[in-house]
Amino acid sequence: MDQFLPAIPLKGARVIVIGDGEAARAKLRLFAGAPCELVWRPAVKLVAPPEFDEETGAHILPGRFVPPGAFQRAKFVFIALEDEARATHLAARARRGGALVNVVDNLALCDFYTPALVDRGSVTIALSTGGAAPVLVRDIRSALEGVIAPGVGLLASTANRLRDQVREALPTLDARRRFWETALRGEAVARADAGDALGTALALSRALTGFRDGKPPPGQVFLVGAGPGDPELLTLKAVRVLRDADVIVHDRLVPEAILQRARRDARRIDVGKRRGQHSVPQEQIAGILIEEARKGLRVVRLKGGDSFIFGRGGEEAEAVRAAGITVEVVPGISAALACAASAQIPLTHRDAAQAVTFVTGQPKKDGPELDYQSLASARHTLVVYMGVATAPELSAKLIAAGRAAETPVAIIENGSLPEERAVSGTLGGLAALITAHAITGPAVIVIGEVVARAPDMAAGLARQALLEDAA
Ligand SMILES: C[S@@+](CC[C@H](N)C(=O)[O-])C[C@H]1O[C@@H](n2cnc3c(N)ncnc32)[C@H](O)[C@@H]1O
Secondary structure, three states, X not given: OOOOOOOOOOOOOEEEEEEOHHHHHHHHHHHOXXXXXXXXXXXXXXXXXXXXXXXXXXXXXXXXXXXXXXXXXXXXXXXXXXOHHHHHHHHHHHHHOOOEEEEOOOHHHOOOOOOEEEEEOOEEEEEOOXXXXXXXXXXXXXXXXXXXXXXXXXXXXXXXXXXXXXXXXXXXXXXXXXXXXXXXXXXXXXXXXXXXXXXXXXXXXXXXXXXXXXXXXXXXXXXXXXEOOOHHXXXXXXXXXXXXXXXXXXXXXXXXXXXXXXXXXXXXXXXXXEOOEEOOOHHHHHHHHHHXXXXXXXXXXXXXXXXXXXXXXXXXXXXXXXXXXXXXXXXXXXXXXXXXXXXXXXXXXXXXXXXXXXXXOOOOOOXXXXXXXXXXXXXXXXXXXXXXXXXXXXXXXXXXXXXXXXXXXXXEEOOOOOXXXXXXXXXXXXXXXXXHOOOOOOEEEEEOHHHHHOOOHXXXXXXXXXXXXXX
16 A cells, blocks of 8 residues: 555644645635635735635635744645745645645645545545546546445435434444444435435434334335446446345346346346246246345346336336335336447438337237337338347238338347347348348347448348349
8 A cells, every 4th residue: 555545524624725726726626515614825916805715615815925823723735836935835834833735736745645536425435546647546536426326425424413323222233233234225325315314314213213123124126227238338326226236136138247246245036038938937026026125125126128128127016016115217228229329220310210119029929919000111210129030920021011121120139248240131131131140149120221321231231132133
């Protein structure tokens, strides 16, 4: 460890910023809203200085002269001056006054470096490379900003206010640790993320009463869309919810790289389905969700793509709600969107398609047939899920209903994954295209003039046209 980042309380502390320009402003902004006394000493003498800086609330004391005693009670002094001799002199004075000094752009004169901060009120994360690679630090900070829940500060300050009550109710250290482990991952998290201070406090109090009386807090079910497979396509919220889960009930299409985003001690239940063979029947999946949530656990039902697009998420949500358990739905990037993006096929285009429809290639047995007449209308993109096995029938029926046999089509297999493949042809040649390329993985079929707008699809279309001419 090259540096140590201590956490210094700011309550009542005096923080002084000396200098002008953006560097001084940046330091002032850092402390705006903090419970400290913020003083700004701009070197430029203003004609009629305001008493307080509007943006940061800093108390302004303008002028070059820094009187004796100016650094008394100061905890941090930031100096942002061009004049190095003067900066050195003031730094020495501030240090003698007992302050820690940071001189902007002069590492040798610094008692401490300014870390990059992820600021969530009571929760602060500081990052530093000691000035070696600030860009790297900024990138890490952005990544952290994304995964740290927005309500974590509110959660921490509310928990802090409850601390004495918890100590009284739960005398042993072990009981308190177990309580916080469940309470700070429970209902209060969602309340805090929503900025609901009262709701957060009530949720934590309820959790305490329940824990003391031996009743687990109510569990929750999260229907989370895992996207098409590339972990980078998970939403920030999905990552967060996954990380907090106690149990993960997942499909076969969810890759290990995504499951690894969960806590190592989270229990995984694989209810993977393959085409035509459901390893765990649907009613049983809902039963598992309910049973686990009733134990007071945070249950994540993780599905490929989006749960509400050909994912039977609606049925699961209904069953869980009917059991009196709260459901939250976290959307995911559906295969249609991911595959179209990857192959650069615009699903709508003002000159080629005014509508897009997601269609299943495997409608419910004994259910209504697809309405081929409306699906066959021109200037309309179709994205077919689970359509590889039924593609010959689909293309024949669409053509019979009036869609031109020359309509461009693309098949994108394993979209967003390293083994992704995209091939193109025409609606009339769809079945032959699938056979020729031995498409077996999960794939979507895009049907419509938009396919011809994609740069890499043109070659496939030209080849197919040649084959059809030759035949
Ligand atoms: C049961 S559906 C689930 C769809 C999922 N809920 C979604 O929103 O993407 C399974 C079908 O989604 C499509 N699919 C899922 N992941 C895919 C991928 N990575 N690439 C291409 N198609 C995919 C395939 O058509 C597959 O047969």
